[in-house]
Amino acid sequence: MPKPRVDIEIQNIVLSVVYEGTTFNLERLVKALDNARYDPEVFPGIAYKSEDPPASFLIFSSGKMNCVGAKSMRDARLAIKKLTKKLKKAGAKVKSEPKVQVQNIVASFDFKREFDLEQISRTYENTEYEPEVFPGLVFRLEKPKAVVLLFVSGKGVCAGAKTMKDIEAAAKIIMRTLK
Amino acid sequence: MKSRSMEEMAGREERGEEETKRRNACPVCGKSRLVRDYEHGELVCASCGYVITERIVDLGPEWRAFDQEQRDKRGRVGAPMTFTIHDKGLSTMIDWRDRDSYGKDLTPKRRAQIYRLRKWQRRIRVSDAIERNLAFALSEIDRMASHLSLPRNVRETAAVIYRHAVEERLIRGRSIEGVAGAALYAACRECKVPRTLDEIAEVSRVSKKEISRSYRFIARELLIHLHPTSPADYVPRFASELGLSGEVQSKAIELLKEAMKKGLTSGRGPTGVTAAAIYIAASMCGERRTQREVADVARVTEVTVRNRYKELCEKLGLNCEKLG
Numbered sequence: 001m002p003k004p005r006v007d008i009e010i011q012n013i014v015l016s017v018v019y020e021g022t023t024f025n026l027e028r029l030v031k032a033l034d035n036a037r038y039d040p041e042v043f044p045g046i047a048y049k050s051e052d053p054p055a056s057f058l059i060f061s062s063g064k065m066n067c068v069g070a071k072s073m074r075d076a077r078l079a080i081k082k083l084t085k086k087l088k089k090a091g092a093k094v095k096s097e098p099k100v101q102v103q104n105i106v107a108s109f110d111f112k113r114e115f116d117l118e119q120i121s122r123t124y125e126n127t128e129y130e131p132e133v134f135p136g137l138v139f140r141l142e143k144p145k146a147v148v149l150l151f152v153s154g155k156g157v158c159a160g161a162k163t164m165k166d167i168e169a170a171a172k173i174i175m176r177t178l179k
Numbered sequence: 180m181k182s183r184s185m186e187e188m189a190g191r192e193e194r195g196e197e198e199t200k201r202r203n204a205c206p207v208c209g210k211s212r213l214v215r216d217y218e219h220g221e222l223v224c225a226s227c228g229y230v231i232t233e234r235i236v237d238l239g240p241e242w243r244a245f246d247q248e249q250r251d252k253r254g255r256v257g258a259p260m261t262f263t264i265h266d267k268g269l270s271t272m273i274d275w276r277d278r279d280s281y282g283k284d285l286t287p288k289r290r291a292q293i294y295r296l297r298k299w300q301r302r303i304r305v306s307d308a309i310e311r312n313l314a315f316a317l318s319e320i321d322r323m324a325s326h327l328s329l330p331r332n333v334r335e336t337a338a339v340i341y342r343h344a345v346e347e348r349l350i351r352g353r354s355i356e357g358v359a360g361a362a363l364y365a366a367c368r369e370c371k372v373p374r375t376l377d378e379i380a381e382v383s384r385v386s387k388k389e390i391s392r393s394y395r396f397i398a399r400e401l402l403i404h405l406h407p408t409s410p411a412d413y414v415p416r417f418a419s420e421l422g423l424s425g426e427v428q429s430k431a432i433e434l435l436k437e438a439m440k441k442g443l444t445s446g447r448g449p450t451g452v453t454a455a456a457i458y459i460a461a462s463m464c465g466e467r468r469t470q471r472e473v474a475d476v477a478r479v480t481e482v483t484v485r486n487r488y489k490e491l492c493e494k495l496g497l498n499c500e501k502l503g
Contacts, residue, residue, distance in 0.1 A: 119445075135448070152447075
């Protein structure tokens with residue numbers, strides 16, 4: 001069997017970042033960060049966009065952050081490192097390294113073939129296909145726990161994976177089941 | 180009529196499986212095409228003509244009625260059991276005849292009392308909140324079904340689906356109207372008389388989004404795995420709404436079958452594909468309808484019709500110039 005010919009491209013990584021034992025003074029932080037928006041009446045956290053590497057952060061007064069928009073793990077780590085430095089400079093009492101946890105990885109697939117979605121939905125139980133509502137087919141995988149959207153064009157989107165391995169495994173499972 | 184179907188149902192359960200097997204096959208030729216001849220009271224094999232049982236018991240009413248009025252007067256049973264009523268139609272009612280068990284008229288004082296009792300008997304049919312919700316949901320299903328003029332079997336199916344959802348505690352945190360709409364949508368598809376989500380949303384009190392969300396949820400939880408609606412199922416309805424002949428319908432279905440074989444329907448809204456097929460078929464048969472008219476009955480945009488039309492023409496090797 002030839003190696004599965006599948007193009008995988010990471011589109012987005014969502015991480016949660018926790019600075020333990022720290023709380024932030026958001027009013028002060030906002031002034032120290034450029035490209036940051038803080039409007040407590042609309043949203044209780046700071047929205048910050050870092051330029052290089054591109055990523056967006058939501059910073060909360062509890063010492064927790066969300067990081068979205070990074071295209072690779074390296075970019076995400078780097079962006080968090082840079083931001084931590086800036087926070088320290090702005091006077092936040094960051095003692096230890098932040099705890100980082102991956103929440104979600106979104107990737108796009110290209111299987112280089114066409115799918116017959118109707119037939120897939122007929123043969124597999126763990127699928128959802130409602131052409132009236134959405135043209136894609138939702139394939140729910142148990143292991144790894146991820147959801148893959150498949151389209152007629154042979155492309156797909158995988159969401160809900162927590163590691164790169166999960167994504168590769170998901171692509172492999174789809175390749176194998178939909179021979 | 181009504182009482183017979185009920186008793187038959189009960190009787191069927193009591194009889195053993197073996198018994199039924201024996202009864203369902205002709206002892207002479209072994210075929211299972213048996214016919215009950217009520218006129219002669221016989222059970223006859225339809226293929227060889229052997230009379231299996233004579234003098235079968237007539238489970239119908241022992242009285243005769245010649246019009247609806249007499250039927251009402253003589254009937255002692257209620258409507259057949261149905262899932263579309265919250266107590267399955269199996270509640271007790273105090274009848275409207277003001278007579279005691281001897282058949283004598285009641286005294287005026289008694290009559291007033293019975294009148295009050297009757298009223299309360301009706302009122303306490305719905306005992307608690309769960310039942311009240313069920314009654315509301317089922318009447319909602321019935322209301323929507325009436326608006327869409329859906330047949331009895333669809334209503335029953337929808338009611339059964341909704342009851343399942345209640346049993347599995349899936350209604351919690353969702354709106355009754357949403358789940359009722361979803362149950363009706365699922366029932367329509369199961370009975371092969373599909374209605375689009377748009378049509379159900381129109382007669383419902385909630386949005387299409389709410390209904391589709393509820394539908395996806397109950398379909399997943401109740402393991403209802405329906406095949407995606409086939410565009411061909413929509414053809415008769417759309418065609419008759421456009422006043423097109425049967426010829427056009429069969430042509431459209433033919434086109435759709437061809438398209439399905441070539442995988443042109445996958446990943447596309449069934450209504451759009453149907454609209455395009457009807458448009459082409461109508462043009463071919465000289466009963467041309469505008470794209471606008473076709474789009475309106477299918478509840479899609481003209482652009483969709485146009486795109487699907489082009490696709491179909493190209494892939495099926497039809498000459499669009501000649502049609503247009």
